[in-house]
Amino acid sequence: MPRERLSVVVTRRLPEVVETRLSELFDVRLREDDTPMSRAELVEAVKTADVLVPTLTDSIDAGLIAQAGERLKLIANYGAGIDHIDVATARQRGVLVSNTPGVVTDDTADMTIALMLAVTRRIPEGLAAMQKGDWTGWAPTAFLGGRISGRRLGILGMGRIGQAVARRAAAFGMQVHYHNRRRVRPEIEEALEATYWESLDQMVARMDVISVNCPSTPSTFHLMNARRLTLMKPTAVIVNTSRGEVIDESALARLIRDGGIAGAGLDVYERGSDVASKLRDLPNVVLLPHMGSATVEGRIEMGEKVIINIKTHEDGHRPPDLVVPGML
Structure with missing residues (x-):
């Protein structure tokens, strides 16, 4: 039976x-x-x-x-x-x-790189101009962004996705740095040509791009808080494809608006679909609807x-x- x-x-x-x-x-x-x-x-x-x-x-x-x-x-x-x-x-x-x-390791890592490029190359601004019909032709100083080759990338969380991001970033010519709860094995560091920072504060202060790739746990809640975000260079950008709670969104919006950080690319949010309007209104912020694994x-x-x-x-x-x- x-x-x-x-x-x-x-x-x-x-x-x-x-x-x-x-x-x-x-x-x-x-x-x-x-x-x-x-x-x-x-x-x-x-x-x-x-x-x-x-x-x-x-x-x-x-x-x-x-x-x-x-x-x-x-x-x-x-x-x-x-x-x-x-x-x-x-x-x-x-x-x-x-x-x-x-x-979804590779899918999320792909989206991380996409957000880096979108923010640093001002892709949404160009897209909006084309969709509105505002573009009148090429100009030497229009939509100037910055290349990511040669920039320092600081990866926060060197698990599966963090390592996948590191491999992709290296192919773009970025210098890979990382902070993790535990240092990864020497052979992984060597293969990724990644530099370990025991101090997250020191890494954040020296990077051109910060990529958040750590899980949401009590110890990572607001890991990128107001104090730590202010350590970032004014020319630096931050991207997050992991969990929104890792970044203090209100502090991030305030710093970007005041010129303390150059921009951000976010696929996840502290309060889910309730995206802070302060972020939505900033031209140098790229917001996606949790598409990293889609x-x-x-x-x-x-x-x-x-x-x-x-x-x-x-x-x-x-x-x-x-x-x-x-x-x-």
Whole structure:
């Protein structure tokens, strides 16, 4: 007699090929429209499902997990970041948490370089002029930006994505520097031709471009705070494709407006979609709607990892991408 299929609730619309495969393997409840679940809907999901598949737009906190039913045994997150999930509380209640690491490394690194170029070469300003029909022809001093070749890049967070950014930056002729919680292995430093700075303050003060590529943790909240941002050179720019909470957005907007920093390129924000209007109104700030991992290939691979984690769990084995509190 065939065993009962796992009950799986997916909180957001996923690529069609991923949803089709989930439906073939499990008793899956899919989202009909592409909006986040309400709190009440999330409560109903954790009360009735064997597996919850949330995304970064869902707050899976201690209060929600406390209402989980006896059936819930796995939270298979669709995404690498898990700061929206209370992993410790989940584990205390016997609920495993998995994620999808490494899938969007190259996609996010590509977007980091794109933001560097967009800010330093004033691409959005040129695009806006063309779209408005304001361009009257080439001029020797129009839209002058700066080349990134030869500039010092300071990478904050030298994990998978940070290293991918370093490889791309080197190809553009940038000098690679980095600060990390732990110094990377000598062979990695040598391959990337990267210089380690134990002091983040000293690195920030000497870089032409700062790239934020670290995760969101209590220790990285406002790591780039007002004091540290003021250490940056007036000609320097900062880009962030990791987590918005790492930068104090209000301080950043104030410094850019006052000429303390030359510009910024952001794909993530401290308050999610509530982007500070002070940033939106600045011409030397490039804002993107969290597009860093937005490739068809990446989204499908994320779904495949979710499916593997669920299937492995169903078969009685440890999910390959299991998250444990000690990793955080």
